[in-house]
Amino acid sequence: MGWSFRVARVSNIDIKIHATFFLIVLLFAFQWGVANGLAGAAFGSLLIILLFACVTLHELGHSITAQRFGIDVREIVLLPLGGVAILSRNPAKPMQDLLIAAAGPLVNVVIAIMLAVVLALTGDLSMLGASAMVQGIDAPLTWTTMLLWLLEANILLVIFNLIPAFPLDGGRILRAVLAMFIGQRRATRIASVVGQGFALLMGLYALLTLQFLLLLIAVFIFFGAGRENVEEQASTVLSTQRVGDAYNKYVLTLTIGDRISKVLDYILTSYQPDFAVLQGNRLLGIVTRDDVLNTLARSPNDSNILDVYVTTVMRREVVRVDANATLDEVRTVMGEQSARVVAVYEGETYLGLINQDDLAEAFTVLSFMERFRRRPPSGTTASAAEVAQDTQ
Structure with a gap:
């Protein structure tokens, strides 16, 4: 991905940071710095860096699981809205897709459990019932606050990613389960529609509550779901031609x-x-x-x-x-x-x-050919089987 540079390499996977990533670091530093001065700016910067370390581990969960199934992972890129693991190809089987999708949230579950144990053993136990995120920049600048933030962020990452909205992990899990019963192409189409429906609801809520970051995420999900559907169509169509x-x-x-x-x-x-x-x-x-x-x-x-x-x-x-x-x-x-x-x-x-x-031109031509093959000749009526096939 352009405008990105490598900061690490794990399991033969380049971990890169996009140039725009530093915008979110500056935002956290500014928000915490306004309320707490230089110490707050340092706290906010460290917090967002640790949060994205958790995001990186999440993406490594996907990537290393994909490698176990023989799928090469080109790189992991960290963006202001999260991370993305770029795989060389999609999983060949629904069960592989399910396990790869589930691996990321599972990593966050493990991180959350570890943080909760650390807080229980070393932190102020009374703070475990508090919400560092609710307190926001008014929370005390302590290691306990930092750990609480990370704990809550990992819990939210699990909940958010398991929303059945393609292309989030939950949407991929939904697609994998559906594909076991109705085939990959129809499963992708259904998961994409569900994902775009969630995105529209999320976008409407974001507009009504003036949450512009949430609106940006909704836009990402909406177009991401559509792109996944096109990718699956391309795979199906291109597999018909030598x-x-x-x-x-x-x-x-x-x-x-x-x-x-x-x-x-x-x-x-x-x-x-x-x-x-x-x-x-x-x-x-x-x-x-x-x-x-x-x-x-x-x-x-x-x-x-x-x-x-x-x-x-x-x-x-x-x-x-x-x-x-x-x-x-x-x-x-x-x-x-x-x-x-x-x-x-x-x-x-x-x-x-x-x-x-x-390949792009072949996809366009083959798509039209497939469409015309399914269309009944002029003056005839398509059979019920043909209509059913066309809706798949």
Whole structure:
């Protein structure tokens, strides 16, 4: 994710902080500082950092569980509204989805229990019945207050995340349970509708009570639920087509003797973003439009740059996929390998390239084809079975 930088690496997972994360730190420092001076600002800053440490552990719960099922986790990014674990692909089975979704809140339950034990053993027992959050910035600046805040925050994280609103953990658990009985596609659609319904109610409440942070969360849930539904549709549609039948067969190619000037001619006369460099029928590498333009930008005054051979900017490591793989499997490979373009092979024979733009176009075309296949011919009436299938 852009505008983020790595602060740690756990279980081969990069933990990153988005640049906007510091806005929430400044907000807490300001709110506590206004009421309690410099000590309050320091208290508020430490509090929000510890809260997000709990959020990080929550996301690690999801991520490490996903790794147990063979799913690569690219990174965890901390944002002002929380954290997000970016998985290379969705779980293959509903039970895996359920366990991955439940792992995050379970981590917060464990943290809350540990904090309660620490408070019971070392804190002022009379404070256990108090609410640090209700007292807010008027609470005393003590370690007991800090622990109470963290305890209550973890309890709220569990409650909030278990709301059955996709894409929250509760929504994913709902989708997983439904998928065991009615299939993944219908389950995702139902969970998305439920999630958007919760988001609308939450947004209405936020508007009536002027809680703008809650309104922002409602907007996030609403669009997140819609995006998850589209993702599931894409997975279903793309799984119906072999990549060997969908890669672009009418493309411009390069040879090792070609120069950058020829690539520029190709860029000007086509919409093709990637060019295979061939020696006979053997793929040596690929040259991308972005790589060429970046090379030119780095050498604006070099008059000889156009005569440089394409092999100087060629990417020699190219991800391969089998021609019999589905487009959805190709999309998964692209995600796992962070590859925008892959090479299609039939055995050891190179066939062509396919990139993310090609997948997006294939999804659009295949979606229309599926829709028209389900539509009855003009003048006929669809059977009850066809109508039922179309509503799934």
